[in-house]
Amino acid sequence: MEADQVPGAASRLLVPTYRRPDVVFARGQGSTLFDAGGNKYIDFAAGIAVTALGHSDPGWAAVLADQAGTLDHVSNLFHSVPQLVLAEKLIQASFADRVFFSNSGSEANEAALKFARKWARMNHGDDKTHLVAFEHGFHGRTMGALSLTEKARYREPFAPLVPGVSFVPLNDLEAVRRVVNDQTCAVFIEPLQGEGGVRPAPASFLRGLRELCDMHGALLVFDEVQCGLGRTGSLWAHQASGVVPDIMTLAKPLAGGLPIGATLVTEEVARSIEVGDHGSTFGGGPLVCRAACYVFDRINQIGLLDDVVEKGRRLRAQLAELPSDHILEVRGEGLLIGVEFSRPVKPLTEHALRQGLIVINAGDNVLRICPPLTIEQSEIDAGMSILAECLDVLDVVGSEG
Numbered sequence: 576m577e578a579d580q581v582p583g584a585a586s587r588l589l590v591p592t593y594r595r596p597d598v599v600f601a602r603g604q605g606s607t608l609f610d611a612g613g614n615k616y617i618d619f620a621a622g623i624a625v626t627a628l629g630h631s632d633p634g635w636a637a638v639l640a641d642q643a644g645t646l647d648h649v650s651n652l653f654h655s656v657p658q659l660v661l662a663e664k665l666i667q668a669s670f671a672d673r674v675f676f677s678n679s680g681s682e683a684n685e686a687a688l689k690f691a692r693k694w695a696r697m698n699h700g701d702d703k704t705h706l707v708a709f710e711h712g713f714h715g716r717t718m719g720a721l722s723l724t725e726k727a728r729y730r731e732p733f734a735p736l737v738p739g740v741s742f743v744p745l746n747d748l749e750a751v752r753r754v755v756n757d758q759t760c761a762v763f764i765e766p767l768q769g770e771g772g773v774r775p776a777p778a779s780f781l782r783g784l785r786e787l788c789d790m791h792g793a794l795l796v797f798d799e800v801q802c803g804l805g806r807t808g809s810l811w812a813h814q815a816s817g818v819v820p821d822i823m824t825l826a827k828p829l830a831g832g833l834p835i836g837a838t839l840v841t842e843e844v845a846r847s848i849e850v851g852d853h854g855s856t857f858g859g860g861p862l863v864c865r866a867a868c869y870v871f872d873r874i875n876q877i878g879l880l881d882d883v884v885e886k887g888r889r890l891r892a893q894l895a896e897l898p899s900d901h902i903l904e905v906r907g908e909g910l911l912i913g914v915e916f917s918r919p920v921k922p923l924t925e926h927a928l929r930q931g932l933i934v935i936n937a938g939d940n941v942l943r944i945c946p947p948l949t950i951e952q953s954e955i956d957a958g959m960s961i962l963a964e965c966l967d968v969l970d971v972v973g974s975e976g
């Protein structure tokens with residue numbers, strides 16, 4: 576199919592769940608994408624914080640080719656080596672004792688939800704089913720994960736969802752205290768919210784949640800699907816807080832661009848799960864797990880996380896200097912950065928794309944910057960000059976369009 580036929584075909588053939596610009600990417604290399612016409616784009620989005628090593632990393636591609644030519648898929652009815660190698664890496668580097676593999680962030684959260692319910696039932700009887708999640712939080716779009724996602728626009732067309740979820744304002748510990756009780760089974764939180772506007776939860780808040788969970792015998796679940804695995808400059812976004820969850824979910828960058836989800840749990844949680852309680856045909860397959868092992872080792876290579884911290888610090892400083900009256904706040908950590916504007920950023924992301932910069936939003940008014948962790952400083956600078964030149968588009972009256 577020719578590139579110029581793609582937008583038309585998409586509008587004819589696909590279920591219309593996304594509105595996409597007309598650009599058709601043909602090739603990627605590092606932090607750059609090229610469209611079918613050979614035009615170049617600096618990538619400040621990394622496929623929504625997914626391609627942590629950049630596009631088509633040669634080492635990653637080589638490992639994939641090798642695994643594809645060796646052992647592709649056996650299902651979870653049988654063992655396969657890469658799954659165990661990856662499990663061991665994740666467990667050694669975290670609080671967790673065991674891991675369940677699936678294929679996406681939503682699925683990782685579905686597993687977390689089911690495990691939490693089963694744990695509560697086995698240990699506390701049938702009534703401990705109440706759940707707590709946060710305003711502006713995002714945990715996915717499948718029915719269970721959607722039940723924990725606050726945004727009315729996403730939820731309302733599909734009601735009724737899983738009952739018994741309380742949504743609380745982020746970072747309002749008093750409000751959490753009012754809803755958590757002995758029937759609470761789990762509290763779900765992104766230590767740094769992504770989709771909902773790049774909103775951090777401070778260490779004191781995470782500590783407060785841990786205390787409330789302990790007081791009421793509830794599980795604390797950290798959704799690090801977007802903020803985990805080096806994105807904030809530490810391996811886990813919650814690391815600096817010193818707070819340890821009972822369950823943590825991972826996905827987006829874990830296999831460097833292939834679909835994967837992982838639900839990490841303590842032995843205490845795993846003890847309540849038995850054969851047949853959950854499953855996945857594809858989850859933890861040899862191909863994705865081999866890729867994920869490679870990505871995980873690269874993220875943990877000496878210097879990479881320090882670079883993420885340094886690049887993030889400079890980028891936030893550069894963003895804070897941008898000459899725009901419409902910027903309200905620059906926030907985030909490492910290379911997950913949000914710039915909140917006083918108006919919708921859609922005209923800005925569209926214009927930037929035409930000028931060769933891929934940048935996305937997180938909610939209507941927040942520009943989200945989450946490039947590959949390996950992006951070069953010169954590429955950040957080049958992207959920033961494009962962004963600076965595009966800001967005027969927000970001055971146009973009616974740009975809210």
Ligand SMILES: *Cc1c(COP(=O)(O)O)cnc(C)c1O
Nearest residue numbers: 679680681713714715769800801
């Ligand atoms: C993207 C995201 C999800 C959902 O992941 P999918 O792979 O799209 O199902 C869940 N939680 C967070 C924090 C996310 O950013």
